[in-house]
Amino acid sequence: MTFQTDIDAPLLDVRALRTEFGTDSGTVTAVDGVSFAVHAGERVAIVGESGSGKSAMAMSILRLLAYPGRVTGGAVLLNGRDLSALSERQLSAVRGRLVGTVFQDPMSSLDPVMRISKQMIPPIMRALGLSREVARAEAILWLDKVGIPDAEKRLDAFPFEMSGGMRQRVMIAMALSCRPRLLIADEPTTALDVTIQAQIVEVMKKLTAETGTAMMFITHDLGLVARFADKVAVMYAGRIVEFGPVREIFRTPSHPYTQSLLSTIPSAKALRHQRLAQIPGMPPDMKTPPQGCAFRERCAAAIPRCAQQPPELSPRGAGHVAACWQPEGLTGIVRPECEARVRPGSNRALRDRTMVEINRLTKHFSSPRLLSRKPVPVVKAVNGVTLRVQQGETLGIVGESGCGKSTVARLLLGLEKPTSGEIFTDGLAQMVFQDPSASFNPKMRISAIIEEPLVVKRWGDRAARAARVRHLIAQVGLEEAHLNRYPSQLSGGQRQRVAVARALALDPSVMVADEPTSALDVSVRAQIINLLVDLKEDLGIAFVFISHDLLTVRYIADRIAVMYLGEVVEYGPADEVFDRPAHPYTKALIETVPLPDPVTEATRAPKLLQGELPSPLNLPKGCAFASRCPIVTDRCRAEKPVLRHPMKTREAACHYPHAI
């Protein structure tokens, strides 16, 4: 099957690729007949949730699969040459030289005991046939191109001397320095902060355009796709369900899965009183692939035919194909759920009671050394934070990692003792943790997990507690059958529901959610956000929502606190902060967020934050943001701005709040 109407041969032609993982409990078909083509100079995004087979597919192309995975069918043609026919030796000449790779985890992709130069120069010498000196100059050139300051010196650094963002830049420089024809990047920015992510994406976009390198970009972030890709392949359950030019896919998606995914993202202009559309259910277990269409059970447009015969990709427009029996997917068949169900307005009457009051809170970490006379280094994680949360209100805290937002949460819950300052909470504060796989004792059943707070607080007798647990599990939308399971037997979304149930057990007045959806799949994310919003409205609890996902925070929060290096730099009503930011950092953060709309993205020329977060070990004397601020003056470096009210409802810590 060909999706291309033009006649020139594609650079990469993947045909009916099939990959299986042999496990003890059966064979998992991770990639189930995937065909697509990448032309020279093209940027193709592969989008899919975890388990959709997108990484397995990328690994299969270069036969980099780890045991027990193995390619069981299909062909991969690079420049017309079948890679599956090559010997391991011939293939390693292709890897690196013709095809460069950048993987997700910058921490483990570089050898920790080798200097960058040792890892970078020999491949360049081999690939381009250069002498050591010339190759070294080449390496420095590329490090400079990807934005590594002082490249000549950094070339001889060890990986541990660099931050995650720097290492990912090095990986990109390494991949591109051999002048590959194709770059395969597997979630290259997922582990990084939003501001760094935007920088990296810009670098890759610029450099691949410069060198004419084609790119295959694997991600689950639809915003990035819109910013970056020429074409998009959407994968579900090991198959490509939709493929086409990026604008087509975003404007007229025709597979129900693509359509649902796009509607689950809170858009920048999302109406806050509307519920997010959500995809019911979970992706299928690939050990027992369903008969017919794999998306059938989560699809509102499913017809009997879907159960019998899996749909093949069929044309929907110029170069646009989708695998669905319905010509337009959900369109015209179901109205999106968000229109049907309107989120009730918040009960403003409740708002006059302050549930959380934080005054000039500081938290400094230091580790005194027994046998050292040097001054003890102090990390100022939280540096004078003052916040209020009213009853029934949601406070969103945003900022890059290391800004102290999680420490504020831990202080609020009493998990850490503040260095100075005060915290008052009216009633009990409870927490929903970030990583649903680490937040439960793996040896306890779900029933015992939810019951634990009740047992600890000696709440009721055994029967009353059991009834309460059943009530809670129903409240978060799970079934009683789940109570007998262990955490490892639940999916990520289900576990996060259990986490919410546990947090609700003692009727808390404040709920703190620290990145509650960042470890979840896109299609499940909206389910959890809707659940949290519903509970907040039903129970009238105050919410503190911590996240780096600005679109979600904007959707869920009433007020927003933007944190930078342990300080609140801007604080005010969510819409105002987003629409008219008063602090240059807030503005930069908002600009870096890729929007899931390729047309807008094409016209946007985001002014990206340069550099990285300074070390919290030695904070500058003046404004902490001065080193990265586009409107910095001498006054900022000398004098620290305090939070004040440049606008009636808003606070910002900047000398020039009206300048941006």
Added chain:
Amino acid sequence: MTQDTTNVPNRAEAPGLAIRAAGGLHRMGQGRFLANRKTRLALVILVPILALTAFAPLLPLQGPLETNLGAMMQPPSLEHPFGTDRMGRDILARTLAGVQISLLVGLSVAVLAMVAGIVLGTLAGFFGGFVDRAVMSIVDIFLAFPSLLLAIGLVAVMGTGVIPVIMAIALADVPRFIRLQRSLVLSLRSRAFIDAARTVDAPQAWLMRRHIVPNTVAPMLVAASIAAANAILVEASLSFLGLGIMPPVPSLGNIIRDGQTYLEQAWWISTLPGLVILAIAISFHFLSDGVREALDPRSRQ
């Protein structure tokens, strides 16, 4: 290493690979443990030895202490499958009696060292600070001596016999268990489920009993089965050196010691009990591998 699995997206994208990992002992299930090849090999060796040891009095053998001066230094025969020694005692009967003591020593040491290690290691790891420093300095002092040497020293102080031998070997092993338990506790202490329990002010005893210890039992069991094998060898060594179980009470160590003088005339006196020790030690090591692989599916091939 943890036993729970992560379904966090962006990890290895093999659906279902993660799901099969177990949650713990309760689901270790006989299925997976017994399906392990090493476990089965260990059981094929251990079960007959255990059965013979248990039913030794019913076997048509002379008692382990009975001498028969008319049949000294007999080579293995139907009547005396392992032969006889210089006093005409039946080596098989003595070996089986020795195995009984060996197993008693091995299991007692493993249980004692594990329990003491869990208690002290948990306290040190959980509380940190002064408790940690106090416990760990003693541990470091103990660890500065080779454990056999330490056991020899302790036996010299406490005297010979089964109980002192068990105490000495257990005491020499405890530091290792404390170290292991402490490191496990340290990695668990910062996990989110501990934080979750702390947000409802769960008492520290509750945290240790409900959350910490259950998650350390599996690796401790693995260590305990290796310690059992080691203890059997140390007991044999002590007895061989004349410091452990004193003749005429048979122990594998002192039987071998008895026989070594006659190795050229009567090889069976030392060799056959020696092979039995070897078999027991190897099967305990296999068992520990089996336990580990059953509890941690990721270590399997």
